[in-house]
Amino acid sequence: MMNDAKTLGDEVRVWLAEHWDAESxxxxxxxxLAEWMDQVVAAGWAVPSWPAEWWGRGLDKKSVSLIVxxxxxxGAPGAGQDRTNITANSVMQFGNDALxxxxxxxxxxxxxxxxxxxxxxxxGSDLAAVRTRADLQGDHYLVTGQKVWTSGxxxxxxxxxxxxxxxxxxxxxxxxxxxxxxxxxxxxxxxINQITGDSHFNEVFLDGAVxxxxxxxxxxxxxxKVMQTALAVERLVMGDGAGERRQGSSKNNVVSLIDIARExxxxxxxxARQEIAQAMAYRKLNALNMLRAKQEMAQGSASPxxxxxxxxxxxxxxxxxxxxxxxxxxxxxxxxxxxxxxxxVNYRTANAYMTSIGGGTDQIQRNIIGERVLGLPxxxxxxxxxxFRESRAVTG
Amino acid sequence: xxxxxxxxxxxKCAETDIRRVMASPGGHDADLWQxxxxxxxxxxLVPEEFDGIGAGAVExxxxxxxxxxxxxxxxxxxxxxxxxxxxxxxxxxxxxxRLLPAIASGQTIATxxxxxxxxxxxxxxxxxxxxxxxxxxxxxxxxxxxxxxxLADVLLVFARTPxxxxxxxxxxxxxxxxPLVSWDPSLRMSKIALxxxxxxxxxxxxxxxxxQLIEIAVVALAGEQAGACRRIFDITxxxxxxxxxxxxxxxxxxxxxxxxxDLLIEVESATSAARSAALxxxxxAPDKDVLISLAAFACADAFSQVAAASIQMHGGIAFTxxxxxxxxxxxxxxxxxxxxxxxxxxxxxxxxxxxAA
Numbered sequence: 001m002m003n004d005a006k007t008l009g010d011e012v013r014v015w016l017a018e019h020w021d022a023e024s025x026x027x028x029x030x031x032x033l034a035e036w037m038d039q040v041v042a043a044g045w046a047v048p049s050w051p052a053e054w055w056g057r058g059l060d061k062k063s064v065s066l067i068v069x070x071x072x073x074x075g076a077p078g079a080g081q082d083r084t085n086i087t088a089n090s091v092m093q094f095g096n097d098a099l100x101x102x103x104x105x106x107x108x109x110x111x112x113x114x115x116x117x118x119x120x121x122x123x124g125s126d127l128a129a130v131r132t133r134a135d136l137q138g139d140h141y142l143v144t145g146q147k148v149w150t151s152g153x154x155x156x157x158x159x160x161x162x163x164x165x166x167x168x169x170x171x172x173x174x175x176x177x178x179x180x181x182x183x184x185x186x187x188x189x190x191x192i193n194q195i196t197g198d199s200h201f202n203e204v205f206l207d208g209a210v211x212x213x214x215x216x217x218x219x220x221x222x223x224x225k226v227m228q229t230a231l232a233v234e235r236l237v238m239g240d241g242a243g244e245r246r247q248g249s250s251k252n253n254v255v256s257l258i259d260i261a262r263e264x265x266x267x268x269x270x271x272a273r274q275e276i277a278q279a280m281a282y283r284k285l286n287a288l289n290m291l292r293a294k295q296e297m298a299q300g301s302a303s304p305x306x307x308x309x310x311x312x313x314x315x316x317x318x319x320x321x322x323x324x325x326x327x328x329x330x331x332x333x334x335x336x337x338x339x340x341x342x343x344x345v346n347y348r349t350a351n352a353y354m355t356s357i358g359g360g361t362d363q364i365q366r367n368i369i370g371e372r373v374l375g376l377p378x379x380x381x382x383x384x385x386x387x388f389r390e391s392r393a394v395t396g
Numbered sequence: 397x398x399x400x401x402x403x404x405x406x407x408k409c410a411e412t413d414i415r416r417v418m419a420s421p422g423g424h425d426a427d428l429w430q431x432x433x434x435x436x437x438x439x440x441l442v443p444e445e446f447d448g449i450g451a452g453a454v455e456x457x458x459x460x461x462x463x464x465x466x467x468x469x470x471x472x473x474x475x476x477x478x479x480x481x482x483x484x485x486x487x488x489x490x491x492x493x494r495l496l497p498a499i500a501s502g503q504t505i506a507t508x509x510x511x512x513x514x515x516x517x518x519x520x521x522x523x524x525x526x527x528x529x530x531x532x533x534x535x536x537x538x539x540x541x542x543x544x545x546x547l548a549d550v551l552l553v554f555a556r557t558p559x560x561x562x563x564x565x566x567x568x569x570x571x572x573x574x575p576l577v578s579w580d581p582s583l584r585m586s587k588i589a590l591x592x593x594x595x596x597x598x599x600x601x602x603x604x605x606x607x608q609l610i611e612i613a614v615v616a617l618a619g620e621q622a623g624a625c626r627r628i629f630d631i632t633x634x635x636x637x638x639x640x641x642x643x644x645x646x647x648x649x650x651x652x653x654x655x656x657x658d659l660l661i662e663v664e665s666a667t668s669a670a671r672s673a674a675l676x677x678x679x680x681a682p683d684k685d686v687l688i689s690l691a692a693f694a695c696a697d698a699f700s701q702v703a704a705a706s707i708q709m710h711g712g713i714a715f716t717x718x719x720x721x722x723x724x725x726x727x728x729x730x731x732x733x734x735x736x737x738x739x740x741x742x743x744x745x746x747x748x749x750x751x752a753a
Contacts, residue, residue: 256753258746258749258750258753259753267750270743273742273743273746274739274742274743274746276746277693277742277743277745277746277749278742280745280746280749281690281693281694281742281745284686284690285665285668285669285690285694286665288665288668288669288672289664289665289668291668291672292664292667292668292671305664308660308661308664311657311658311661312661312665363650363654365657366650366653366654366657366658367650367653367654367657369656369657369660370647370653370654370656370657371653373657373660374633374636374647374653374656374657374660375633375637376633376636376637376645376647376648376652376653376656377637377644377645377647377648378648379648379650380644380648
């Protein structure tokens, strides 16, 4: 085992030395990022745990970590997408061979981008209550409905779509999962104006949009299961270093609690210092938790800690904003370019909800942790065993 | 070693054992202590040249997680970890040769007097004074919150001297030791009064050694808190799955389930904080101050919060003396005071972060 690991490490290092210039952080052959990714995919580094006939090398988790680490050391992108690429993983696990051949290379090389067509106005926390319909017409489905909270919809090539194909079975059982082309007449994208003033998200209106049968991922009725797999990949990506990356969501990312306390003359106020310490501690503790989770996962054991990251981050961001507001005092009522510090704190206050609501509210997150990590009993659902057509989601 | 220690504790430090030892006059299980010595737990931090294992803070923290989970009381922390560390940190070859092998074997129990009545474990809190008299030193004053002094063969007493803070080896029989009634019945705490007490100075212990000793004590205690916090949480989650009300297990109710999810963050954070502080201490990392002060308050607060919530989540059953939840609350409240309060460490943490900013 030790020897294998050493040999594999050597192989990756040799390959990288031949193909990647660590200094300029570019492929030695020059060319675009996608062309570099072509080389990574061809060498089997992109998805090492997949079988050799599907761009992989049939390696175990530990070996993937080893490969990813070697790539990280020299700043080379593209390795280990079997852990991170949402579309490629869903298609690989559930798609038919034709779809795999067509879609996966586009995504592994970064030539195609996706958006997520999951939430609807009537299906937020209760995601299985989607009412967008996909009706089979010969060799394709016609999709009609409304999706919401879709980021990147304007630029996406494909949408990962969950839609209802059967209305006469309970809500989870009548769903199917599709990869739909976004650039077509039946799809209209409208930006949402957020409480922050930003427009990261969109509404997507589907009116007779077309998706070929071969773009269905998994069987009809398997959509919920496929989406869970996609969500698991997404959560892993989000939890991984979520802390520091999300900090950058502030408009001008220069302020820290200590900076603001200095600027507002409260740095020596013992009460303020206690609050600042606690808020900074939450952030530091989350970073230490994520570090430990990564170490545990690198050793091959699944870590439950990862699932705590989002909930922890939500508290961090709301607490930061609350304490910053307190430090600012009356000035926090102000806004605009002439008071950029207040504007930043105000932005953080509103934007913290992106984490405490987006991707599952804190309350849903607590259900998930309670049920999946701690093994507590599931929530009761009034419509769990009712044909969807008869549920309150439809009858009102 | 951690595995063997866990098995030993499962066998000899179960709840019934804890309650038996708790009710005994000495608050000490000599058989368990001997078994721990045989495993090398007692000699863990003693250097190899003095018959010890020569391990460091990381191993100490792991052992303390297990000890905390089992609510082990007695001389492990004060003698094997704190007193042994103090002697090791000194420059006193005689004291090392005399004390370390004896502490390592478990035959000698030592404890450190390093706070006065205010219980802040800070240099300013030292209220014993020492003056030279011929070849010996004479000590005067009081110290408090000594752990396991009732069992001690050696007292190591911090005192003010004409040349700064020093430490002295004192024969317990020459000191008035008054037991303190502790709310955590598993702990044995004492106050000592010294009057014209002759003592031997331990060479090479000063105010820097004092701060180093506090770091070790804090990391050990953080391990205990992290381990204890996880155990009472696990006990509580198990109960949530079996206690049925309104026709279903109470863990299915969001009011309870959401409390549990929030507490899990505290439990995992305590573990991460304690372990990273131990690693920082062992490697003398540049962010050692940040991580040790963080562990001090994060672990204390997590254990306090989880132990308190566990009683609420259990309901009436945990309001009875027979249920173990209150034993964890008692330990959590004591641990939250030992070696300094959370507020003091939050201040140290923010000061260290400020320096780095």
